[in-house]
Amino acid sequence: MAGSWTSSSVDAHLEWTPGSGRQALANAVRAAIRDGRWRPDAIVPSTRALATDLGVARGTVTRIYADLAAEGYLRTSQGAPTRVATAGAEPLSSPDPANIRRPTHRWTLEPSRPDPSLFPRAQWLASTRRVLAHTPHETFGHGEIRGSRVLRTTLAAYLGRSRGVLADPARIVIVAGFTQAMTVLGHALADVGIGELAFEDPSIDRFRQFAATTGQRITSVPVDADGLCVDRLTSPAVVVTPAHQSPLGVTMAPARRTALTRSGAIIVEDDYDGEFRFDRQQVGALQALAPERGVYAGTASKSLSPSLRLAWLVLPRSLVDPVVAALTTSGAQPSMLDQLVLADLISSGAFDRHVRRCRLEYRTRRDKLVAALPRHLVPQGISAGLQLYLPLSEQAEAAVPASAARHSLAIETISPHRIGAADPLWGLMVGYGAPSKLAFGGTLDALLAVLRDVSP
Numbered sequence: 180m181a182g183s184w185t186s187s188s189v190d191a192h193l194e195w196t197p198g199s200g201r202q203a204l205a206n207a208v209r210a211a212i213r214d215g216r217w218r219p220d221a222i223v224p225s226t227r228a229l230a231t232d233l234g235v236a237r238g239t240v241t242r243i244y245a246d247l248a249a250e251g252y253l254r255t256s257q258g259a260p261t262r263v264a265t266a267g268a269e270p271l272s273s274p275d276p277a278n279i280r281r282p283t284h285r286w287t288l289e290p291s292r293p294d295p296s297l298f299p300r301a302q303w304l305a306s307t308r309r310v311l312a313h314t315p316h317e318t319f320g321h322g323e324i325r326g327s328r329v330l331r332t333t334l335a336a337y338l339g340r341s342r343g344v345l346a347d348p349a350r351i352v353i354v355a356g357f358t359q360a361m362t363v364l365g366h367a368l369a370d371v372g373i374g375e376l377a378f379e380d381p382s383i384d385r386f387r388q389f390a391a392t393t394g395q396r397i398t399s400v401p402v403d404a405d406g407l408c409v410d411r412l413t414s415p416a417v418v419v420t421p422a423h424q425s426p427l428g429v430t431m432a433p434a435r436r437t438a439l440t441r442s443g444a445i446i447v448e449d450d451y452d453g454e455f456r457f458d459r460q461q462v463g464a465l466q467a468l469a470p471e472r473g474v475y476a477g478t479a480s481k482s483l484s485p486s487l488r489l490a491w492l493v494l495p496r497s498l499v500d501p502v503v504a505a506l507t508t509s510g511a512q513p514s515m516l517d518q519l520v521l522a523d524l525i526s527s528g529a530f531d532r533h534v535r536r537c538r539l540e541y542r543t544r545r546d547k548l549v550a551a552l553p554r555h556l557v558p559q560g561i562s563a564g565l566q567l568y569l570p571l572s573e574q575a576e577a578a579v580p581a582s583a584a585r586h587s588l589a590i591e592t593i594s595p596h597r598i599g600a601a602d603p604l605w606g607l608m609v610g611y612g613a614p615s616k617l618a619f620g621g622t623l624d625a626l627l628a629v630l631r632d633v634s635p
Contacts, residue, residue, distance in 0.1 A: 192216060197234060204235070205243045212252050212263055222260045223253065285587035286622040290426065290566040290610035291383075291451065293481050297540065297616075299524075299533045306523040310516065319515060324506050326353025326491070327518040333525050334491055338477065341531075342453050343463030345470045346493045352502055355488040355513045357449065358389050360476050361418075363509060364447060364492070365393025367501035368416055373445065377414035379407055381596040381604060383425055386418070386449075399598035406431030409438040416445035422453055422462045426596055426608045428560010428568050430462055440469035445498075447474045452481045452564040454534045457542045460562070471495045479521060481565060481612070482534055489513050489521060541565060544611045544619055551623055553630060558609075565612030568593060575633040576605040582632040588625040 195207040211217040223229075226244060230237040244261055247253045254264040325331065331348040338344035354360045368376065373395075378387050380399035391397050400417065401408045406429055407419055419439070421431035431439075439446060448465045456462065466473040478490035494502055506512075524530045545567070549558055558567045571579075576592050583590050591608045614622040 193233075195233070201239050201243060204233070204239070205246060208243065208247060209252060217263045219263050221263045223263060225260070284583075284589040286618065286625040287589040287613045288610050288622060288626060289589050289613050290591055290608040291481070292610050292613040293484065293537070293565060294540070294612055294615055295484060297537055298484050299529065302524060302529040302533060303520060306520045306527065306529065307516070309523055309527075310519045314519060318519070322512065322515050324503055324512070325351070326513070327515060327522065330518040330522040331491075333522040334477075337525050337530075338464075338475070338493065342450065342475075342477075343467050344475050344493055345467050346475070350494045350496065350499055352492050352494065352499075352506060353513055353518055354490050354492060354506070355511050356480065356485070356490050357386065357451070357476060357478050359488075359509065359511060360490050360492055361386050361389040362393055363502055363505035364474065364498075365390045365395045366505040366508070367498050368445065369394060370501040370504065371497060373415045375414045375416070377412060377417040377444075378598065379417075379419060379424065380598040381426055381593060382418070382420075382598070384596050387598075390418070397598075401602075402427060402429065404429055406435050407439065409435050409442060412439075412442055412444060414444065416447065418447040418449060419465070420449045420451060421465045422450060422456070423560065423563040425449070425451060426560075426566070426568055426593055428562070428564065428566075430460075430562065431465070436465055436468065440465065440472065444472070445474065445495075446472055447476060449476050451476075451478060453477065454482050455538055455541055455565060456563040457538070457545065458562045462563075466493060471497070474498065482530075482537065483521075487513070487517055487521075489517060540616065541612055547619070548609065548611050548623060548626075551627060553627075553634065555634075556630065566608055566610040568606055569609050570606040571633070572635070573603065573605045575635070576607070578633040579607065579629060582629045585632075586625045586628050588622070588629055590626070590629070 193204075193207045193211055195204055208217070217223060224232070226237050226240040230240045244253055244255065248255050248261075251264055254262045328348065330353060331351040334351055335346040335348045338346045354363060365376065368374075375398060376390055376395040377398045377400050378390075379402050381402070387397050398414045400412050402424055406421060406424060407417070419431070421436060423430065446465065446469065450464060453464070464475055466475040472495060474495065475493035476490065479487050480490070483489075492502065521530075545561060548567070549561060552558060552569070556569055556571075558569050560566070560568045576594060579590070579592055591610075593604060593606045593608055597604055609626065611619075
C-alpha cells in the first residue's frame with residue numbers, strides 16, 4: 180500500500196511505496212504535478228531533503244529531477260531552488276468557472292476605497308518587529324473575545340484625543356471589519372428587544388443587507404442638506420454617518436445632532452472616514468453627546484487597508500454583554516498579531532504621521548478633481564473623505580455604465596443606494612482615493628471622457 184511522505188524542507192505529499200523503485204517515485208512526482216498538488220512555480224523539496232525523508236539515495240532523486248526537467252515538469256536553475264514548471268502540468272478537468280479571472284478595469288474611482296500603494300509598509304514592518312520581539316508567548320494563544328486589551332486601551336486614548344469619543348477599554352470590542360460590526364450589532368439589538376433598524380436614505384446598500392440577515396426589519400429616514408431628518412425617525416435604532424454622510428457627503432447640523440441624541444433611539448455612528456477632514460471645521464463624534472445611547476464604529480479600512488479586517492465598536496453599557504455574546508457565537512476574530520501591530524503603530528506616533536501624509540495626498544487629489552470638472556457639474560461632499568457626490572440627470576446616470584465600460588473605468592452610480600427617497604437622486608459616487616498616485620492623471624482623464632459622453 181502506498182504511503183504518504185512529507186519532506187522536511189517544504190511540504191511534498193507523495194503517494195509512493197518504499198522500495199518500489201526509481202520509476203515509481205518518478206511517477207509519484209508526475210502525479211503530484213498533474214493533480215495540482217504541486218502547483219506551477221512552487222518550490223519542490225531539495226534533492227537532499229527528499230532523499231533523506233524517503234530513505235533513498237540522493238543520486239536517485241537527482242536523476243528523477245533531471246528527467247522531469249527534461250520532460251518539462253520541473254524547472255531548474257543554477258543557485259536557485261528547483262520549481263514546478265508552468266508547463267507540463269496536465270489538468271484532469273476543465274477549470275471551475277468561478278475561479279476564472281474576470282476582466283478588470285484599467286482605471287478605478289470606486290468609492291470608499293483607499294489607495295493601497297499608500298499603505299505604510301516600513302512603519303508596519305517596524306511595529307511588527309517590535310511586537311514579535313517583546314510580546315509574551317501566551318499572547319498568541321486564544322485571546323479575549325473582545326479583542327486585544329493592548330489595542331482597546333490604545334484605541335480608548337486615541338479616539339478620545341482625535342475624535343472626542345468617550346471610550347473605556349472595557350466597552351470597546353474589536354471586530355473583523357464594519358460588515359461584522361453590523362452583523363453582531365443586529366443580533367445584539369435583537370437580544371435587547373430591538374427588531375427594527377433605520378438607515379439613512381440614501382445609504383450604502385450592502386450594509387443594509389448585512390443588517391437584514393440578522394432578522395432586523397430595515398426602515399429608512401431621508402437625508403437633506405442638514406443631514407438625517409430626525410423628525411422622520413420612528414425606529415428604536417438608527418445607523419448614521421453624521422460627520423460625512425455616505426454617500427451624499429453632507430455634515431449633520433448641530434441642531435439635528437442634538438435632536439437625535441434626545442430622540443431616545445440607539446444611535447450607531449459609522450465614522451468611516453473620520454481621519455480625513457480637509458477643512459478647518461472640526462466635527463467631533465456624535466457619541467460623546469449620548470454615550471449611553473450611542474455606538475461608535477470606527478475602522479482601519481480607510482486609514483490603512485480594508486484587507487486588515489480591523490474595526491472597533493465603542494458601546495453603551497447595555498450593549499456590551501449582548502455584543503460579546505454575538506461575537507462568541509460568530510467565532511470570527513481579527514488576527515491578534517495585526518491588533519498588536521496596530522496598537523504599536525498608534526502608540527509610536529507612526530499612525531498619526533501616516534494619516535497626515537494621506538490626508539495631504541487625498542486633499543491634493545480632491546482639489547485636482549474639482550478643478551477639472553465641467554463648470555455645470557457641482558460636486559457635493561468635498562469637505563472630507565475619499566469620495567464626493569456628483570449630481571447628474573437621470574438620463575446621464577443611465578448612460579454611465581456603458582460609457583465607463585468603453586473607457587475602462589470602474590465607478591459607481593448613486594441610485595442603487597436609495598431606499599425609497601421621495602426626491603429623485605441621480606449621479607456618481609467618485610472615489611478619488613482608489614487609484615494609485617501614478618494612475619490618478621489617467622483615471623481623471625477617463626472620468627472626464629465619461630462625463631463628456633453622458634452630458635446633454
